[in-house]
Amino acid sequence: PDLKFVTLTCSLRTGSVNAIIANTLPELAPEGVSFTPLGSPGEFPHYSSDTEAAGFPEEVLAMAESIIQADGLIIITPEYNHSIPGVLKNALDWLSRVSPQPIAGKPVLIQSASPGKLGGVRAQIHLRQILGYFDARIMNKPEAIIGDVSVKISGNRLTDENTRAFLARQLTAFTEFSAK
Numbered sequence: 001p002d003l004k005f006v007t008l009t010c011s012l013r014t015g016s017v018n019a020i021i022a023n024t025l026p027e028l029a030p031e032g033v034s035f036t037p038l039g040s041p042g043e044f045p046h047y048s049s050d051t052e053a054a055g056f057p058e059e060v061l062a063m064a065e066s067i068i069q070a071d072g073l074i075i076i077t078p079e080y081n082h083s084i085p086g087v088l089k090n091a092l093d094w095l096s097r098v099s100p101q102p103i104a105g106k107p108v109l110i111q112s113a114s115p116g117k118l119g120g121v122r123a124q125i126h127l128r129q130i131l132g133y134f135d136a137r138i139m140n141k142p143e144a145i146i147g148d149v150s151v152k153i154s155g156n157r158l159t160d161e162n163t164r165a166f167l168a169r170q171l172t173a174f175t176e177f178s179a180k
């Protein structure tokens with residue numbers, strides 16, 4: 001099926017390994033699937049109800065609209081101190097305030113990568129808990145937890161064949177999941 005996915009990369013770092021994963025997804029996806037990167041969550045101000053009362057930042061409304069228009073949302077995130085990065089939590093706090101709710105009922109796929117062995121699994125567990133409160137339609141399996149990522153990338157691409165094959169299978173599953 002022709003499906004449009006949006007990707008949210010949650011590292012602000014130049015050379016981010018998670019951005020490299022996001023960059024490689026179009027190579028691994030089934031035919032007809034497109035990927036559009038969302039804006040950087042780093043452009044959102046820190047959430048405050050004072051700021052909200054003064055009017056939603058344009059970046060927040062633009063991201064919310066892009067998610068609403070998409071068939072699925074893919075979140076690719078590092079793990080910081082056994083949880084999600086603050087910039088992702090801030091983005092979710094903003095998006096939770098937007099009406100109509102962009103993430104409620106939306107198919108969501110989570111991916112994480114780390115040079116460590118555990119690949120960001122603890123961040124994924126926290127993220128699933130948070131997204132549960134949004135009533136997101138999270139795909140639970142297969143899970144993409146990419147450990148030892150430093151030896152699996154080259155330049156701006158994921159090159160490890162096993163990981164590429166696995167992500168291709170996951171994207172096929174997410175395409176079927178989102179089409180339902």
Ligand code: FNR
Nearest residue numbers: 011013016017018019078079080081082114115116
């Ligand atoms: C990390 N890192 C890290 N890695 C991990 O597997 N579990 C963790 O809890 C943490 N905690 C953590 C905290 C902070 C503040 C930093 C800066 C880093 C290491 C992290 O996985 C590594 O820096 C990755 O390269 C970050 O992903 P990006 O930015 O390359 O996509």
